[in-house]
Amino acid sequence: MSDCIFCKIIDDEIPSSKVYENEQILVFKDIAPKAPVHLLMIPKKHIPSLAEVTADDSDLLGYMLSKVPEIAKTAGLKGFRTIINTGKEGGQIVFHIHIHILGGGGSLPF
Ligand code: AMP
Ligand code: ZN
Numbered sequence: 784m785s786d787c788i789f790c791k792i793i794d795d796e797i798p799s800s801k802v803y804e805n806e807q808i809l810v811f812k813d814i815a816p817k818a819p820v821h822l823l824m825i826p827k828k829h830i831p832s833l834a835e836v837t838a839d840d841s842d843l844l845g846y847m848l849s850k851v852p853e854i855a856k857t858a859g860l861k862g863f864r865t866i867i868n869t870g871k872e873g874g875q876i877v878f879h880i881h882i883h884i885l886g887g888g889g890s891l892p893f
Contacts, residue, residue, distance in 0.1 A: 787829055787877075787878070787879050788877060788879075789823075789825050789829075789877055789879035789881065790829055790879060792809070792811065792825075793809055793825070793827055799811040799812070799814075800812040802822060802854070802857070802858065803850075803854055803857070806827070807826060807827055807828075807843065807846060808824055808825065808826055808827065808846075808847060808850065809824075809825050809827060810822050810823065810824045810825075810854050810884075811823055811825075813883070817885060818864075818885040818886060818887055818888060819886070819887030819888040820858050820859070820860055820863075820884070820885065820886050820887040821883065821884070821885050822854065822858060822883070822884040822885075823881045823882070823883060823884070824847055824850070824851065824854065824881060824882040824884060825879055825880065825881045825882075826843055826847060826880065828840075828843065829879055830879070830880040831878045831879065831880065832869050832870060832875055832878055832880055833867050833869040833880060834869050834870055835880075836880070847882060848865075848882075851863075851865060851882065851884060854884060855884055855886065858884075858886075858887075859887070860884075860886035860887060861886075862886060863884055863885060863886035864883075864884075864885045864886060865882055865883065865884055865885075866882070866883040866885070867880070867881070867882055867883070868883075
């Protein structure tokens, strides 16, 4: 998607602080962290949101979730929070599906 900022991050057209990358996913630091550690995990496939996911994406989404503990552990987190905002009314700002991984600094407020 040419006008998607996360696709541009994948293509290195926009700089980011990458912490993990492979053929299917990219993990980078959120530019406006809401916790001492705030990472975003995205698929390299452009899927606008969780609302647009189809059965064809189930392996990819399962894979992403299965990678979260490894990423969190590497980031030094003993516990973490995962968030997927979906749709404008769900707080989504960037329409390329992403998993927020937050933690560090004690218990998270809610
Ligand atoms: P959401 O509200 O779930 O769509 O979250 C989008 C997140 O992307 C926000 O936490 C932003 O701070 C973050 N963000 C936006 N632009 C960038 C960027 N260029 N690099 C890193 N994080 C970004
Ligand atoms: Zn995209």
